[in-house]
Amino acid sequence: MPITAEKLNPIGGYFELQLPQGYEYYPDLVRLNTGRNALEYILRQKGYSKIYLPYFTCEVLLEPIKKLQIEYNFYIIDENLEPVLDFAIETTACLLYTNYFGIKQEAVNRLSFQIENLIVDNSQAFFCEPLAGVDTFYSCRKFFGVPDGAYLSIKRKLAKKFQVDVSYKRITHLTKSIDLGIEAAYLDSVKNNTVLENNEIKQMSLLTRKLLSAIKYDDCASIRERNFNFLHKTLREHNLLKFDFPSDAAPMVYPFLYDDKNLKLHLIQRKIFVATYWPNVYKWTTPAMYEYYLTSNLVALPIDHRYTLQDMFNMLNILKQLL
The missing domain is CATH 3.40.640.10 (Type I PLP-dependent aspartate aminotransferase-like (Major domain))
Known part of the structure; x- marks a missing residue:
């Protein structure tokens, strides 16, 4: 098989950061x-x-x-x-x-x-x-x-x-x-x-x-789904946000709405770092609006692929002490 001339890439030298060679989730976008x-x-x-x-x-x-x-x-x-x-x-x-x-x-x-x-x-x-x-x-x-x-x-x-x-x-x-x-x-x-x-x-x-391209997307999605469902089984009766969760959605977080605006602070003090979505909403709305209430009271519990069921169990135990 003849070898054709192509653009010459460097050969040798130091090793680059080595990552698994895989595929992007949305290669056609x-x-x-x-x-x-x-x-x-x-x-x-x-x-x-x-x-x-x-x-x-x-x-x-x-x-x-x-x-x-x-x-x-x-x-x-x-x-x-x-x-x-x-x-x-x-x-x-x-x-x-x-x-x-x-x-x-x-x-x-x-x-x-x-x-x-x-x-x-x-x-x-x-x-x-x-x-x-x-x-x-x-x-x-x-x-x-x-x-x-x-x-x-x-x-x-x-x-x-x-x-x-x-x-x-x-x-x-x-x-x-x-x-x-x-x-x-x-x-x-x-x-x-x-x-x-x-x-x-x-x-x-x-x-x-x-x-x-190095991410194992199927694993990430299944872990998110598993962790979300684990939390939802326990928290759905306390969650003021009612929703039908499709089993294959792999959400970003578990959105837990609770009538205590200090709950997020208490969790952060216990090293459960929950984000506020979104602080700018306070500037755009009034305290009487639902969006203001969501920003104050919605707790975005982490469920991503970094965490095991044991992590979810530990987080639930801390949360139960605060409810």
């Missing part, structure tokens, strides 16, 4: 650097003049909206975490819906028939497949140990060719946490979040792609 830039990509491609988005969402989504000077209105959600559609959506406008915690895929399915210009934010629902013809974006670092990265499902791509991002300077919190523990690397993680603000749209970095 558009690879970008951040979820908010995936939203910007959609807005640029579709040319919408206005967007409706929920009060209960992360403020980083306003970055591309303000950058493109697009008009925006907030809408409220009901106790099922679904839009209260008491307004008309203009033909040149779109509505963004968040697949909250990865448990609202049925709502996404219904909305896809009701709303023509629907955008689905699957940042909290990595394992929920995009619907055909519905613009959908994902944020990889919400589910995995990567510095950045997003996937976008969109029918027609922008003609512009974007620069490939570079991520090696944003990986400190991931490597430091291995040597020194997750608490020691917390400030590095916060710094990484800040660095990702107001970035231009870029293609996903080679480093992030390499990391994402």
